[in-house]
Amino acid sequence: MTDMAPTTAPTTAPSAETALDLPPPRRSPALALLRRGLRHGGLVAGGVILLLIVGLALAAPLVAPHDPYAQELSRRMVPPIWQAKGNWDYLLGTDKLGRDYLSRLLYGARISLLIGAVTVLISGVIGTTLGVCAGYFGGRVDAVLSYIVTTRLALPVVLVALASAALVGSSLQGVIIVLGLLLWDRFAVVTRSATQQIAGSDYIAAAKAIGCSTPRLILTEVLPNILNPLIVVATLEMAHAILLEAALSFLGLGVQPPLPSWGLMIAEGKQYMFFSPWVIAIPATALVFLVLAINLVGDGLRDVTAPENRN
């Protein structure tokens, strides 16, 4: 074990004169990953936008200039400041009930992020359980899983989500449950193939040989080794969930008023879009930026954690 020392010692760059005759120092894998990540333009751009949106959402009570639910009927449909009749009290204008648009937008980010995160948590647990079992056990278990996934894919997702949301009652919780129970398919597909790839490796065989129980083997050997692809799917599925929530709320069967969901804001603004397009342009832009940022982070993480899978 004494020859372990040189591999762990120098993590900082060597000085110029020693660099010539010494082999390049080994960096810790985490540091190397971070370096690669910071050099990836898309990941950095997406990460910055995403952090900004998350920060604003968390700080909404502090930064929002008004109460997002307070109606001021004498100040309805005030345009945003870049338009002729703009008002500095309402940077992004007000909606048809005189509620401050900027404040609603900030609180709306909380709803989108909450729905994205909790949905991914539910669907991730379902999909990963199914996928890891199918990939690890193979054979008949695998056949049953691919059958379940095929059936799930055959269901028209928007339609079934709408119908189920109507059945459980359209609400924030309802949308989260419905989407969580519907969007696990990609988790299952990705974790299945990732588990298949590592199922034959030596460390799994070694763990088996020392008498590791199957649940423990899956938790301590399989899961940590499929974490990278899992995080990538979770990111991309979060964007998917946010888009679907916006669509459901837009169709009136998702989050209900007076909650400031971005999809709902677009639906409420639809009747004014001919004369005041900003009413839908503002929440739509916010939605596009959030989804774009999440997708950039997801794509970037895939490139950085698995460079061999690029393209």
Next chain:
Amino acid sequence: MLAFTLRRLVVAFSVALTVSVIAFVLLHLSGDLATSIAGAEASPAQVAEVRHQYGLDRPLTVQYLDWLWRALHLDFGNSFYFRDSVVSLIATRMPVTLTLGAISLAISLIIAVPLGVLAAVFRGTIIDRLALTFCVLGQAIPTFCLGLGLIIIFAVNLRWLPVSGTAGWQNYVLPSVALGWYAVPAVMRLSRNGMLEVLSADYIRTARAKGLSPAAVVLKHALRNAIIPVVALAAVQFGFMLGGSIVVEAVFSMHGVGHLAWEAIARNDFPVVQAVVLILAAIYITLTFLADVINALLDPRMRVA
């Protein structure tokens, strides 16, 4: 090949059967059917009468088999709200959705395949980067936002195309772009990757070595082989588009099947919802089955899976 087809056929049938159970359960979770049929003002005795007449007092399995038997004969009963048979409602609205889906698919293929081929041929250049950036941006725009944006630009400001309705071909342009857009990134990525794989194959080097022009190599030799997986994806995307058209039909007030399902869900008219779910799923299952078989015919290596 026959064994492969049969195996896929069995899977397709069992998936369809499972979906039918889900659709049936959906209807029965939606509330007491006898009350829905009899109406809100009916007395308990009338409700019981309706329950008996419609056979709703029988065991659920018997009801399911009876419903499935009728569904196979395209009898989905009557709508609670529209006072018409579910089949005739769907039949009158299906052409709108199918037309919309077909044009959308055509638009997305026309945009995505050349883009993917260009990106592969000029791999690593600015063209490739632009194409990939376009994909990432495209994926972030929700269908309904794109639809509303197209209305504001092309219907309200430029007045080139109508805002809504299904009167003429002009009405289909904006909705088809909005719906087709969604499939562009996936198709483009697949044609780019397929093309990259084919372009590094030996027979392409041979074609180049014997002095064929680059255009002939790409179009005649490479594209034909790279396009095979795109055929399968196109079939799947068409199925997704029929399901996703609900949003576009709502934005553009087009009275297709999606709009019908939306109205039906809002009015708790579950026989209609159930039938639409079942029919859309059946179309999707048929399409993926056909795509699998076509793929296996074109590429014998696929027949193992």
